[in-house]
Amino acid sequence: MLTYILRRFLYSIPVLVATSFLIFTFVSITGDPLGRLRANANITAEQIHAIEHSKNLDKPVIVRYGYWVRDAVTKQFGTTLFGNRKIWPDLKRVMGHTLQFILSAIIISLILGIAIGVYSALRQYSLFDYTATTVSFIGFATPVFWLALMLQVLMVQIFLKWHVRIFYTSGLSSSVNAGHGFHFLLDRVQHLALPVIALCALSTATYSRFMRASMLEVLNSDYVRTARAKGLIERRVVMRHAFRNALIPLVTVVALDFGGLFAGAIVTETIFTLDGMGYYFINSLFSSDPYPVMAWLMVVATMVILFNLIADILYGVFDPRIRYE
Amino acid sequence: MSSEPGVRDQLTIGPPGSQYSMSPPEGPADPSAELTYQYGLEVEARSQWAYARRRFVRHRLALGSLIVLLGIFGCGLFANFIAPYTYQQINLESLSVAPSAKHPFGTDSAGRDSFSRVLYGIRTSARVGVLVGILSTLIGTIIGGFAGFYGGWIDNLLMRLTDLFLTLPLLAVLLVAAKYLGHSTPLKLALLLACLIWTQIARIVRGSFLSLREKEYVEAARAAGAGDVRIMLRHMLPNTIGPIVVSATLTIGTAILLEAVLSFLGFGIEPPTPALGGLLNEGQDQGIDKWWLVTFPGVVIVVIVLCINFIGDGLRDALDPTQRRVRA
């Protein structure tokens, strides 16, 4: 088991390195940070050259990559191209907010998704099953940003009609002094509720469909038939043999979905103006500043790789066949 | 070797209508005897496409979705003729009006009819979606095909490369690339999308070719002197068409969703070119108390993608023969 974990871990490292190179080249190639300056007729060519030189932008890609890695590791991603603002403190702050948001969404989606999926499988072709299936399909077709918008519209309409604010439609907290302890938590929940709902919808649909399919497959398997033939009560057959086994592949699905949640975060944070990574990303892109963008991508990639590593380990814990590879 | 010759003759099974050394059949010797003889022998042969078509048609949801989708896309394509107003037309007398008989989807702050704008937006989405579907299928099939066919280090290399991209959220990558493109036309956007979402199809084609490689008819073709490309095109590709078609269909839906997000965030299709995502963006700008501006374009997107998903599901049922089996 230990060798399995070690192998997975060691495998992640070259992936991380390769990804970092990919990120760097990709962002560098697709963006010209000085584009706006170049377009400006008032700035001469020599001035542009000077800026390029001072920022090391005239060096070959490999060299610049080296500088970037050095900055990333030693100086915590260094500073932005324009304005020389330290990247890491901002990134760290928004990361905390976004993780609150994403992790809540994952947990809620998992609980709902598993429950709905399993129940749909156990009561196949029932009204519940058909309803759940239809709703899932609609969930797959609904753009996350539109759902967020509609939630906002709903809250606004409720406010306009009945003057009640159930959930907030923007921001992370009501004001600078949001209070401590319970008040703070409640306030935060009220602010994050809509974004979490928007993000949850797609994930819940994904997980529930998958759990349903996995559960059905397992329920029709030979070993479940054997369990029944042994005379086990149905509840034990379902919980001990079917459910446990059906849950295993879900680990992979959640791991694969993790990256997508960041994408969802980009959109929902923008709509709800949350001070999170998504919002940070969009703003950095608009400012044509490559370094925050690279730092963002690197952090996300690292988290995705880490999450996948955890998922692989969990898979090994649940399924003994994998351990002995 | 033998037992009693007479009994042996009885046991020799001959073609229908042959002589037997036993008592003649009761009843008239009619042609239906031959037919009944063949009753158990006859198996109705249908072509593969007929089977697929029959299964698809039985999937009522998919069929209904196909009709609805064609209707919607049709409206979009003929927007020029159907739309009561043009995309830009300003009606000063109806500014920011809620849905009514004259303006079923309402108007925006400049008095532009939302219904007409949505129709034009559908046209753009349809174009982008189908274009991306075709292009990404082409790219994905070629790359996946080569990876699966040759295997070995080529496969390893290509798959590792696509895996790397998977660690980054697709939307983030798209946004960075879209920023680079600047203000894009539907065509450019379609190209961009196609270049980044072919991995799903590639994976499917690769898997299929990898397993088909081991089949005997491939070896036979090779022994007959067929070249690599020929084998891929004539033997492997036809057997993979099913999953490819399903995947291509679903990709169209994904493309439409992505185009909507990009346009909404301001990285996609720029106004005045109509786009459903862009309409939602403008709607949001004008204040979400004017709910009709952000509702209808979104509903249209949902309906379009929903139909595409149902069609894809129906195609999967129709083209994938290894579906549910009843145990005898």
Add this chain to the structure above:
Amino acid sequence: MPEPLLSIRDLVVEFTTEDGVVQAVDGISYDLFPGETLGIVGESGSGKSVSTMSILGLIPQPPGRVVRGEALFNGKDLLKVSKKELRRIRGNELAMVFQDPMTSLNPVLKVGFQIGEAIKTHHPETKDDAVKKRAVDLLKLVGVPNPERRVDQYPHEFSGGMRQRAMIAMAVANEPQVLIADEPTTALDVTIQAQILEVLKKAQEETHAATILITHDLGLIAELADRVVVMYAGKVVELSDVHTIFNSPRHPYTVGLMDSLPRLTADEDWLRPIPGQPPSLISRPPGCPFHPRCFLSQGRVRCREEEPPLRPIGDSQHLTACHFAEELEGRTGHLVEPVGAGA
């Protein structure tokens, strides 16, 4: 004549599919007597597995349905008994061994645990270490080497033959009165098949269970069975003791089966398969289900229109479902070498 242990009468099971209603089992009846091995022979799709699985209630009810019939076991009709009672009987008095040991064992649970589960379900008062000891003993009984170590291993660490042994161990754990073995050797290598055969025999000896052996392998039948039921298209077409079935089959299908076996002792140019295919179980031809492929029928009207009932021929123990079974008089089979004419 002792009382039958298990008595099936007029069992009808159907499945609802997209293409129509499949009559998997169409009115079959047979008895199982204590201590005997009853072989059920038939092609795939003949309904042999479905008939036994429906007795144990293992047919998924949405597509499947027991239309009518009774299955008397120890005085109770298993098809009408409560779910709770059925569960009590399963794995306890009536146990089943399935075809594919690779997929019939839960891959994420230890083998010992799965055997122990069979014991603990029906004897919940047993202490855990006693359960484990019994599991080890059972593994020893079925010939798994090193049972103390093996009991804590996972199924993927067992070979195919060992897995099937473990399945048999699981089935006999509670000393069942009836053991149903559904194609126990089909998924295994030929060399392993012989070993499993021995294990089955031994398990029978130890537990004195009556066995139903379902297979399409006539060799197995010849080795193990006392009596044989021949099934075709969901119906019983012949029922007799094993010697009679091989020596003097009295149904054209059985004759065809015996005939299709290649003989080692004779020089043959051609194999003799039964022509045609089994009928679609959705749309059956009227009359006898076998008549389109039957050499005896020759298109006779009675075969086409009247379904032959299962009736005695010769002595009352030999049943056949053929209108013209008498015409097969004198037909011999494999077990007796043909007399007279040289090779």
